[in-house]
Amino acid sequence: MKAAPSLQKRLVYGLTLxxxxxxxxxxxxxxxxxxHRLNQxxxxxxxxxxxxxxxxxxxxxxxxxxxxxxxxxxPLNTRPADFAYLLRDRQGNILLQSSGADPAxxxxxxxxxxxxxxxxxxxxxxxxxxxxxxxxxxPLARRRQAVLDATIALLLPLLLLIPASVFGIWLFVxxxxxxxRSYRRAIEVRGAGNLSAIHMEQLPAEIRxxxxxxxxxxDRLRHALETERRFAANSAHELRTPLxxxxxxVQRLRHDAxxxxxxxxxxxxxxxxxxxxxxxxxxxxxxxAEGGGVLAEVPQDLVVLxxxxxxxxxxxxxxxxxxxxxxxxxxxxxxxPDAFAILARNLIENALKHxxxxxxxxxxxxxxxxxxxxxxxxxxxxxxxxxxTRHFVRGGSRTEGFGLGLAIxxxxxxxxxxxxxxxxxxxxxxxxxxxxVQFIPDLPRRSDGxxx
Amino acid sequence: MRVLLIEDATELGQAVREQIADDGHAVDWVxxxxxxxxxxxxxxxxxxxxxxxxxxxxxxxxxxxxRRGGDTTPVIILTARDQLSDRIAGLxxxxxxxxVKPFDLSELSARVAAVARRxxxxxxxxxxxxxLSIDLSDRTIRRAGETIxxxxxxxxxxxxxxxxxxxxxxxxxxxxxLYAFGAEIESNAIEVHISHLRKKLGFQVVxxxxxxxxxxxxx
Numbered sequence: 001m002k003a004a005p006s007l008q009k010r011l012v013y014g015l016t017l018x019x020x021x022x023x024x025x026x027x028x029x030x031x032x033x034x035x036h037r038l039n040q041x042x043x044x045x046x047x048x049x050x051x052x053x054x055x056x057x058x059x060x061x062x063x064x065x066x067x068x069x070x071x072x073x074x075p076l077n078t079r080p081a082d083f084a085y086l087l088r089d090r091q092g093n094i095l096l097q098s099s100g101a102d103p104a105x106x107x108x109x110x111x112x113x114x115x116x117x118x119x120x121x122x123x124x125x126x127x128x129x130x131x132x133x134x135x136x137x138x139p140l141a142r143r144r145q146a147v148l149d150a151t152i153a154l155l156l157p158l159l160l161l162i163p164a165s166v167f168g169i170w171l172f173v174x175x176x177x178x179x180x181r182s183y184r185r186a187i188e189v190r191g192a193g194n195l196s197a198i199h200m201e202q203l204p205a206e207i208r209x210x211x212x213x214x215x216x217x218x219d220r221l222r223h224a225l226e227t228e229r230r231f232a233a234n235s236a237h238e239l240r241t242p243l244x245x246x247x248x249x250v251q252r253l254r255h256d257a258x259x260x261x262x263x264x265x266x267x268x269x270x271x272x273x274x275x276x277x278x279x280x281x282x283x284x285x286x287x288x289a290e291g292g293g294v295l296a297e298v299p300q301d302l303v304v305l306x307x308x309x310x311x312x313x314x315x316x317x318x319x320x321x322x323x324x325x326x327x328x329x330x331x332x333x334x335x336x337p338d339a340f341a342i343l344a345r346n347l348i349e350n351a352l353k354h355x356x357x358x359x360x361x362x363x364x365x366x367x368x369x370x371x372x373x374x375x376x377x378x379x380x381x382x383x384x385x386x387x388x389t390r391h392f393v394r395g396g397s398r399t400e401g402f403g404l405g406l407a408i409x410x411x412x413x414x415x416x417x418x419x420x421x422x423x424x425x426x427x428x429x430x431x432x433x434x435x436x437v438q439f440i441p442d443l444p445r446r447s448d449g450x451x452x
Numbered sequence: 453m454r455v456l457l458i459e460d461a462t463e464l465g466q467a468v469r470e471q472i473a474d475d476g477h478a479v480d481w482v483x484x485x486x487x488x489x490x491x492x493x494x495x496x497x498x499x500x501x502x503x504x505x506x507x508x509x510x511x512x513x514x515x516x517x518x519r520r521g522g523d524t525t526p527v528i529i530l531t532a533r534d535q536l537s538d539r540i541a542g543l544x545x546x547x548x549x550x551x552v553k554p555f556d557l558s559e560l561s562a563r564v565a566a567v568a569r570r571x572x573x574x575x576x577x578x579x580x581x582x583x584l585s586i587d588l589s590d591r592t593i594r595r596a597g598e599t600i601x602x603x604x605x606x607x608x609x610x611x612x613x614x615x616x617x618x619x620x621x622x623x624x625x626x627x628x629x630l631y632a633f634g635a636e637i638e639s640n641a642i643e644v645h646i647s648h649l650r651k652k653l654g655f656q657v658v659x660x661x662x663x664x665x666x667x668x669x670x671x
Binding site: 255 | 464471505532536552557
């Protein structure tokens, strides 16, 4: 099955990606603004430089003995100069140039104002009624380097921001979802048969409607199950009393009737009523088994329940019903007590009906909650065993029974997550029939309140 | 024994009353719990047969109330509720036995006899009284292999003596045990039945304590 998407993971990745994209966009915009401002600042610096150099350079040229002779200014230090400049006359002859100034990088000598070549930013100004022209050149690489430095400075925090954002969002989402986790735990730890509403006052407003819907669903389920149980119980009651009346009256009739045809007829009616009673009881049991409600909200002690069932059957059984219980303590499982009694009773009645005459029925409950009912008798073929848990299927070699009893037991077992296993010959024997159900044992709760 | 039957289903109640009466017990039959309350206040019963679903309340509440009040009268529940939880609830409320409808009347008779024996302190249904071998479960008496037949009323009287050997019964006590409400009691009925018992089982089987009453003797 495909793993369900994690809300926490989605929020962490989504929010982090969003933050990173916003940061990058902000960096690009900031870079452009910085580049524009830097260009303005550099241009201002070039203009000011020109305005300071120009009077000095003109004075220098006018004070020369031979004004037309070009001169190069000696460098003040070994560091490469940020600017290069040239001073030319009206004919374009170079009168003065800074140290390292390459005339090739300058454009037209009569430039006034700013211009840009592929490698340099240029500024030109004139003096003495446009007889002397000064040009200043600044390498573009210097400006690019400044923009690059500023951009890197803006991007660097992103390296820290991404992991910090992942961790921070993860922590915050985890904190925000703690009530949802509590809700999940509340559902997980409750017993399988617990159909009471789940109370979660701390749930966030977005999740609360889901919890309310779940509670409404549980309520509807509980109502449906209770209605079905009430119906089964009431039907049983309404049907049993007239049956009891008819049976009692027929028995009185048989008692009062003289020997002869009337008494024989009363005996036959009594037998039919008995059959009708048993069939209606089985149908009621089947309705309960198939209608759900076989799980209990609280664990039941199978030892007590099985003892009651066996004690009850021992009164009327034609052969001994031997009961073996675990030596220590209760054996608990989440099964409805009445459903367990119906299951156990059907398995034992089946054994009584089909067991070899005079041989005891062995009923056992292990401390791991395994119920076993064994009877002596002929071996049942594997193909027949597989058919026995179907409704109204009787064992081919047998004259009666196997109609509903094992189907009811099997349905109840499935309802509590267990399985009815039929084996013939019985375990450790060469003959007989063994029916067993491994219930899910309910282990004692730990002291911290969590179910083990 | 004197038995109170609390059952609202008329036809069923009638059949049960006939069966218990045939077994030799005096039966009072009521169909409501308020009538049952009146009956138990006025009469000491040996056994109560109690239906659980009655028109004016639940039989189990009636039973709990009796037990809380210290009443130890044996109670057998007769009910259409067959669930194990109902059965356990009934037994926990103080019932001695539980019979689910529909039931065999013979099964009911056997349960009534078993509860009566349990309360008499002798759960063994077989009693040897001199030469008499008595089986309370199938109501047979044999002497030297021969079965002796008793009428229902003779048996009810004899069973009263067997349940409490050595106890002295006044004539009035024996009358109460024999007849249900409304049944006519002849003034010499007890003497007649005792006389029949002596003829069938031996003169010494019931001793007369002059001016006081009767008690079990030896066969």
